[in-house]
Amino acid sequence: MKYNFPDDFIFGAATASYQVEGAVNEDGRSPSVWDVFSHTPGKVKNNDNADTSCDQYHKYKEDILLMKDIGLQAYRFSTSWSRVLPDGRGKPNRKGLDYYSNLVDNLLEKGIEPWVTLFHWDFPQVLQDEYNGWLSRKSIDDFAEYASLMAKTLGDRVTNWFTMNEFDCFTDKSSLRQEFAPDFKATGKEAAQIRHNAMVAHGKAVLAIRASSPTQARVGMAENSICTIPIFETPEHITAAKKAFRDINARFTTPIMEGAYDPGYLEYLGSNAPDIEPGDMKIISTRTDFFGLNMYTPAYIKAGGKLGWEEIPMAADHPKAKPAWLRINPSIGYWTTRFIKEHWDVNEIYITENGASFDDIPDGNGNINDTARIMYLREHLRGLHRAIEDGIPVKGYFLWSLLDNFEWKDGFTERFGIVHVDYKTLKRTPKLSAEYYSQVIKNRSVV
Ligand code: GBH
Numbered sequence: 001m002k003y004n005f006p007d008d009f010i011f012g013a014a015t016a017s018y019q020v021e022g023a024v025n026e027d028g029r030s031p032s033v034w035d036v037f038s039h040t041p042g043k044v045k046n047n048d049n050a051d052t053s054c055d056q057y058h059k060y061k062e063d064i065l066l067m068k069d070i071g072l073q074a075y076r077f078s079t080s081w082s083r084v085l086p087d088g089r090g091k092p093n094r095k096g097l098d099y100y101s102n103l104v105d106n107l108l109e110k111g112i113e114p115w116v117t118l119f120h121w122d123f124p125q126v127l128q129d130e131y132n133g134w135l136s137r138k139s140i141d142d143f144a145e146y147a148s149l150m151a152k153t154l155g156d157r158v159t160n161w162f163t164m165n166e167f168d169c170f171t172d173k174s175s176l177r178q179e180f181a182p183d184f185k186a187t188g189k190e191a192a193q194i195r196h197n198a199m200v201a202h203g204k205a206v207l208a209i210r211a212s213s214p215t216q217a218r219v220g221m222a223e224n225s226i227c228t229i230p231i232f233e234t235p236e237h238i239t240a241a242k243k244a245f246r247d248i249n250a251r252f253t254t255p256i257m258e259g260a261y262d263p264g265y266l267e268y269l270g271s272n273a274p275d276i277e278p279g280d281m282k283i284i285s286t287r288t289d290f291f292g293l294n295m296y297t298p299a300y301i302k303a304g305g306k307l308g309w310e311e312i313p314m315a316a317d318h319p320k321a322k323p324a325w326l327r328i329n330p331s332i333g334y335w336t337t338r339f340i341k342e343h344w345d346v347n348e349i350y351i352t353e354n355g356a357s358f359d360d361i362p363d364g365n366g367n368i369n370d371t372a373r374i375m376y377l378r379e380h381l382r383g384l385h386r387a388i389e390d391g392i393p394v395k396g397y398f399l400w401s402l403l404d405n406f407e408w409k410d411g412f413t414e415r416f417g418i419v420h421v422d423y424k425t426l427k428r429t430p431k432l433s434a435e436y437y438s439q440v441i442k443n444r445s446v447v
Pocket of ligand 1: 016
């Protein structure tokens, strides 16, 4: 059986500015919170930092040729706020804007559509120092100004935009769990305010992009909603997993999609609930053009309990990729997109990230036969195809990642690329999975 993807389905790949660009001190860029964090001893494995990383800032043309060879239809990359606005606001840095402008032009020249993410965690350190980042409502206007600048600069050539990438990773994971930048410890109340302000900033940016783009822009977010799946495929467990999807994602996805915090969530927050200004919830829930889902790990749900669902802890030997957190179940592509459609009736869903890190040990000839990644890709695409067959509007897939790159607090110890990067020589070598993906794109199907 051949599982054909619709003609308008987009096959792409994704990266993020701090993870791939390097050139952190060049052409007027100022530090982001991740520069400061990675340079703080003990924060990142092996004290790695992304000062050079893949050096895409200088090698973007080479990377675009690679994308072309693979046959990518679209490239999702993020722009660095402190590269284009070194003071965080105010005077734009022409050289920074030129970089993204050239990147976009070169992509279009090769027939690859640019999909731009505005914020993939690299908040300008200067604003972090000035007002504690997202904790202050000043961040909302500054982010909207940045969004508007980017839409004015690139909007003649870029149609599709993402505001934020994965709220949890620059809010709670930093402020409550001290695992990601910035190095800032929040109280429960402050953490709720940080989440709230970030969502208001998202909504304002949606409006700012639409208002500032010279052509009609399409905007969404790229959110790592937790992927619930029913433990058994019977109606009671499916209903439970569907409800769990909404409840578990109550911090971000639910208020953004519904314009209100869930009463159960507010009850849980109690006196830690955020201060909400009039109009905030309307801005937060500004209707987006599509739902962007970063999709990695499953959460198994069964019916029962007070809420109508309970999470089943995963078996210790449940299949996983290299990182301990990256448990695998390719049916997330089916269940999560189905629940998104059923809860919020969205018209378009894009998988904004999906991929895995494995050991990737080269054979005697230097080839990387990453069969596990090929299995991972194939089966997740099959999961998505199953959703499409069911009438769920999954419109595209951005593989994470084009290149091995700086994996945040794991530094260079995790490799998610379909293209291997030698960090000493910066040489790019496509892995077998790049050839596999290339075949999938050419045939527009998995079998
Ligand atoms: C995505 O996050 C990111 O958008 C991307 O930048 C990143 O490179 C990619 O995943 C691969 O990780 O170490 O136990 O604390 C995916 C969601 C959330 C997964 C944080 C890793 C850390 C787990 N990520 N999580 S742990």
